[in-house]
Amino acid sequence: MSQSELERTYFQDGLHGNHCYGCGAWNDKGLQIKSFWDGDESVCIYQPKPHHSAMPPDVMNGGTIAAIIDCHGVCSAIADAYRTEGREVGDGEKIWYATASLTVNYRKPTRIDGPVTARARLTEKTDKKTMFEVDFFSHDGVLTCDASVLSLRVPSEWADPTGLFKHIDSNS
Numbered sequence: 119m120s121q122s123e124l125e126r127t128y129f130q131d132g133l134h135g136n137h138c139y140g141c142g143a144w145n146d147k148g149l150q151i152k153s154f155w156d157g158d159e160s161v162c163i164y165q166p167k168p169h170h171s172a173m174p175p176d177v178m179n180g181g182t183i184a185a186i187i188d189c190h191g192v193c194s195a196i197a198d199a200y201r202t203e204g205r206e207v208g209d210g211e212k213i214w215y216a217t218a219s220l221t222v223n224y225r226k227p228t229r230i231d232g233p234v235t236a237r238a239r240l241t242e243k244t245d246k247k248t249m250f251e252v253d254f255f256s257h258d259g260v261l262t263c264d265a266s267v268l269s270l271r272v273p274s275e276w277a278d279p280t281g282l283f284k285h286i287d288s289n290s
């Protein structure tokens with residue numbers, strides 16, 4: 119069943135302290151995308167800004183599209199893991215995933231003059247790996263990109279507010 123806009127809970131609002139450029143609600147210079155469930159699919163609707171353009175000012179930049187798809191895919195993997203355990207995103211022991219692989223096929227130019235939509239469906243899952251296939255639409259309903267996002271479960275050090283690298287043995 120789909121949720122009305124007022125009833126929606128967004129995955130990213132439960133990921134406390136997430137500073138990610140694409141999906142971190144705690145990064146005030148980031149895109150701050152928002153994702154939600156629509157039945158078995160997850161959806162992200164994002165209004166691009168004029169500075170998210172490619173060379174033509176009315177076409178969206180491919181890197182920005184990739185960032186939206188990437189973060190929507192990883193956040194969907196996180197939300198799916200919580201949902202599998204019957205928990206709301208962010209409740210109880212934290213679950214984090216990171217991008218292992220991202221493939222984006224740019225089929226058509228994406229108009230920048232209205233909200234874009236990423237719609238993702240789960241296609242593969244093990245304890246550690248989750249794959250979402252993502253379709254990306256411009257505001258006039260044109261499928262402009264299709265993509266796949268492989269997310270890997272990562273330890274809590276990834277969410278350490280002081281950083282990850284101090285936890286990594288540089289000799290390994």
Ligand SMILES: CCCCCCCCCC(=O)SCCNC(=O)CCNC(=O)[C@H](O)C(C)(C)COP(=O)(O)OP(=O)(O)OC[C@H]1O[C@@H](n2cnc3c(N)ncnc32)[C@H](O)[C@@H]1OP(=O)(O)O
Pocket residue numbers: 133136138141188189192193214215216217218219246247268270271272276277
């Ligand atoms: C944490 C906060 C997150 C909040 C949301 C943020 C969303 C933002 C998304 C991002 O931008 S994350 C930043 C970009 N990504 C990275 O920097 C990840 C860098 N890569 C790594 O740190 C490691 O390669 C990674 C954690 C992804 C995997 O290392 P592991 O040691 O956990 O994996 P391992 O080698 O044990 O492999 C586990 C399985 O995954 C497979 N695998 C690992 N890396 C893969 C890869 N890159 N491509 C395809 N498959 C891969 C591997 O073959 C194996 O498959 P099987 O289980 O079938 O044997």
